[in-house]
Amino acid sequence: MGILVIAEHDNASLKLDSAKVVQCAQQIGGEVTVLVVGHQCQGAAEQAQALAGVHQVIVADAEAYQAGVAENISQLISQLAADFDYVLAAASSQGKDTLPRVAALLDVAQISEVVEVIAADTFVRPIYAGSALATVQSLDDKKVLTVRAAAFDAVEMTGNANLTALDTVIDAKTSFVSQTLTESERPELGGANVIVSGGRGMGSGENFAILEQLADKLGAAVGASRAAVDAGFVPNDLQVGQTGKIVAPELYIAVGISGAIQHLAGMKDSKVIVAINKDPEAPIFQVADYGIEADLFDAVPQLLELI
The missing domain is CATH 3.40.50.1220 (TPP-binding domain)
Incomplete structure (x- = not known):
């Protein structure tokens, strides 16, 4: 049972949410692979290797993936999903932008904002603005999940996963133009x-x-x-x-x-x-x-x- 975790990063470094999504993946059970997709993202990939419990890190580094362009990244993930039973990402702005597209391309239902794993096919997610919790079961062959990272503890950085560079680049129809980032010395x-x-x-x-x-x-x-x-x-x-x-x-x-x-x-x-x-x-x-x-x-x- 293979699980593909989409890493959250800024190319230079891995975000804490990635370690928390890996924790969720481990609770599902199975071999965990982390996908680091971006442009000039070697730094984030090396940090992903240290995530405990991760078997392999796949790096997709190309201009088509810079700035997390969901239209392009979702195509790549849907192609890679052929080798996995689960696709997981944090329920961040990036995850919410990308994974619904992946679910549509795979023709499966997405389970959003998972806060607890009951079984390999059964999960808990909040509804009604968090005032109630729903236990949902997925019968799809491939399961696409966004994970509420705040509900899980981060795994330790004690791993040493294999690193594989992906040569395949999708035929990108969307190109990145520019972005404006808010910079602050305070924590994210x-x-x-x-x-x-x-x-x-x-x-x-x-x-x-x-x-x-x-x-x-x-x-x-x-x-x-x-x-x-x-x-x-x-x-x-x-x-x-x-x-x-x-x-x-x-x-x-x-x-x-x-x-x-x-x-x-x-x-x-x-x-x-x-x-x-x-x-x-x-x-x-x-x-x-x-x-x-x-x-x-x-x-x-x-x-x-x-x-």
């Missing part, structure tokens, strides 16, 4: 151990500066609710929630966030949740481990003084 939101998020209660984008100060003192990433993003306070790559990033850090500090179900779906699995809100009836307090009923413009400066 999806893999941060500590996240400080702001909501509509912040009042304006300028007020996020106090959250940035708090984040810098804690070595944390900065996040936001959909309401804050829709209001134009911060860019949408900071959005945490059902339609943003799903996170599960060690510590999540929610500042001025009411706790709409859309936001809770993205962060309620955090190990410790601290909520700061002046509204005692705010739904965020129902999931918070610690709640501070106070004006955030009083509470956050006090926290900064204490740290």
Whole structure:
């Protein structure tokens, strides 16, 4: 039983989500192969070799695959899938863009956002914005799964997998033109151990500066609710929630966030949740481990003084 895991990377290095998807693959059982597809991605491929429990790493390095162009990558994966029973990827923006195309090309149903493996053909996934869990069984010969990485622990980097370079390049009909990346010295939101998020209660984008100060003192990433993003306070790559990033850090500090179900779906699995809100009836307090009923413009400066 062969399992193909699509690596998450930036060409130079492997992202933590890859190690977590490999953990899911190991729970399914079978020989695990990791596919590193990109352009000038040798650095990520070498790191993938170190993933514990991985038998082989396949590297597909070509200009057609740069910037994760899903139209091209999905064609490659569908061709490679002939030798595998499972295709897995993280439920990230890249995975959500690529794997539905793979499932369509293979004419199978995709199982999305897997959070638990019950058996080789049975999985648990959240529905209704995470308020319920569904146990689903797939009878397809080939199973295509996106994995909610936050639900799995990362495997150790103690492996020594074989490395195979793939010479085949698909006939690409889509070409990469350019991209604009947001660069920050803070940790990436999806893999941060500590996240400080702001909501509509912040009042304006300028007020996020106090959250940035708090984040810098804690070595944390900065996040936001959909309401804050829709209001134009911060860019949408900071959005945490059902339609943003799903996170599960060690510590999540929610500042001025009411706790709409859309936001809770993205962060309620955090190990410790601290909520700061002046509204005692705010739904965020129902999931918070610690709640501070106070004006955030009083509470956050006090926290900064204490740290």
